[in-house]
Amino acid sequence: MCSLKVISSLISRFLPVWIVTLAIIAYFFPEAFRGFRGWTGFGLGAIFLLMGMQLATSQLIASIKHPKNAFVGIALKWTIMAGVSIGVAYLFFGDYPEVAIGVILSGTVPSGTSANLYSFIAGGDVALSITMATLDTIISPLLTPSLTQLFAGQLIPIKFWAIFLNIIYIVFIPLFLGVFLQWKFSQTVNKVKPYTAILSQLALFLIIVSVISSAQSSLEENLHLLPLIAIAVFLQVAIPMFGGYYIAKLLKIEEAAARSILFQTGICNTALAATLALEHVSSLAAVPAVVNMVINLTLGAIMSNYFARKKIVLVPV
Numbered sequence: 001m002c003s004l005k006v007i008s009s010l011i012s013r014f015l016p017v018w019i020v021t022l023a024i025i026a027y028f029f030p031e032a033f034r035g036f037r038g039w040t041g042f043g044l045g046a047i048f049l050l051m052g053m054q055l056a057t058s059q060l061i062a063s064i065k066h067p068k069n070a071f072v073g074i075a076l077k078w079t080i081m082a083g084v085s086i087g088v089a090y091l092f093f094g095d096y097p098e099v100a101i102g103v104i105l106s107g108t109v110p111s112g113t114s115a116n117l118y119s120f121i122a123g124g125d126v127a128l129s130i131t132m133a134t135l136d137t138i139i140s141p142l143l144t145p146s147l148t149q150l151f152a153g154q155l156i157p158i159k160f161w162a163i164f165l166n167i168i169y170i171v172f173i174p175l176f177l178g179v180f181l182q183w184k185f186s187q188t189v190n191k192v193k194p195y196t197a198i199l200s201q202l203a204l205f206l207i208i209v210s211v212i213s214s215a216q217s218s219l220e221e222n223l224h225l226l227p228l229i230a231i232a233v234f235l236q237v238a239i240p241m242f243g244g245y246y247i248a249k250l251l252k253i254e255e256a257a258a259r260s261i262l263f264q265t266g267i268c269n270t271a272l273a274a275t276l277a278l279e280h281v282s283s284l285a286a287v288p289a290v291v292n293m294v295i296n297l298t299l300g301a302i303m304s305n306y307f308a309r310k311k312i313v314l315v316p317v
Contacts, residue, residue, distance in 0.1 A: 011201045015114075016298040022205055023290065026212035033213035036206060040275040041166075043207040045174040047271075048137070050196040050203075051113055052178020053189050069125070069253055073132045073261040076247060078143060081107045081240040081265055086151045092232040099225065101152040101281050102288035105273040107236060108147040110140040110171065112270065113200065115263040118300045122307035124259035132264045137175055141167040144276075162280055171272065204271060211274045211290055215283035222284060229291050237296045241266025241303070259307055267296045 011018060026033050085107025093100040111133050119129035145163035182189045212219070219226075244265025248258040270293040277285035 007198065011198065015201070016294060016301060018205070019208055019294055019297060022208050023212050023294070026209040027216055027219060030213040030216040033209045036210045037214045038210070040207050040210045040271070040278065041170050043203040043210065044170050044269075044272055044275055046203040047113060047200050048171050049174040049178045050200050051116075051133075052175040052180075053182050054178075054193065054196055069128050069257045069261070070131045070135060072248060072251060072253065073128070073244070073257075073264045074135055074139075076244045076261060077111060077132075077136065077240070077265045080243045080247075081236075081268065082147055084239045084243075085236050086147075088232050088236045089151075092228060096225065098282050098284045099222075099229065099288055101148070102273070102277050102285035103232065103236065104152045105144075105148060105277055105281075105285070106233070106268060106270050106289045106292045107240075108144050109269045109272045109276070110136040110144075111264050112267040112296065114297055114300060115260075115267040118263045118267070118304040119260040121304040122259045122263070123256060124263070124307070125254075125256040126260070128257050129260040129264065132260070134175075136264070137171055141172055163276055166276060166279065167272075170275065207271045207274070208290070208293075211271075211278065211286055214278055215286050215290070218282065218284040219287060222287070225287075226291070229288055230295070233288055233292045233295050234299075237266050237292065237299055241299065262303065263300060267300050268292070270296065 085104055089100040089103040093103060113133070116126065116129045116133055118124075120126050141164050144167055145161075148163060241262055245258050245262035248261045249255075253261065270289040273292070274286040274289035277283075277289055
């Protein structure tokens with residue numbers, strides 16, 4: 001158990017490095033991962049199942065009793081992140097519709113599970129983070145295909161119901177199956193919980209090699225676009241992240257909650273975006289999601305470590 005914790009800690013601490021390393025390996029040796037292609041949906045479903053198994057009902061109830069912060073975080077995510085993503089897509093990639101759709105998808109999927117981890121490291125309100133992630137996941141089957149069809153459908157025809165059902169199968173059902181398993185078989189689930197972090201990380205690695213190996217030919221044909229995609233995606237992540245935090249502070253939301261809102265607003269589940277792009281658009285459309293994954297994990301790690309060193313000062317009421 002001790003060695004497992006050490007391995008999990010090393011993976012979490014250097015997650016962006018592992019992601020970049022695996023992406024490079026999968027790019028240069030795509031045939032080595034042929035057997036993993038098409039496994040992205042399975043990997044994501046596993047992550048959401050494990051997420052559901054970790055949801056603490058008591059913490060969620062406490063957050064639901066004071067829903068203001070959760071609603072603010074959700075509203076900021078679906079306005080700032082979605083708005084910036086659509087603006088960046090049209091501004092940078094008007095001549096590359098498939099790339100533009102990938103950017104829009106990356107900003108209109110639910111928040112990434114790493115937002116919860118970074119919120120914990122940063123001394124944020126973890127219960128609020130989990131509550132926002134859960135609400136985000138519940139509303140995403142409607143909002144993701146709606147926004148994609150409305151804004152990306154002008155570039156390439158988008159099928160609403162295909163994406164809707166895909167999110168139901170990959171996100172919604174596994175998440176609530178995990179919650180059900182925790183409620184009904186809590187003793188068994190508690191035995192699995194120590195392994196959920198490393199299992200989620202391994203599932204993420206499976207998604208990365210699957211996406212990169214599948215998109216390798218498109219990446220090779222469009223290497224000249226990667227610097228522009230990196231700049232655009234950095235703006236797509238950084239603006240909502242800092243915007244969400246400072247707007248939360250302007251609304252007089254306490255520091256711990258504002259930190260959680262920062263990660264909720266800036267980090268999306270780009271593994272899901274890559275999966276949807278591969279299945280419903282093209283391998284090229286998955287490229288912005290992969291780049292986003294690396295950038296949001298890296299920037300998230302920097303911000304969480306910064307806040308971890310900056311203690312919250314409680315003001316007497």
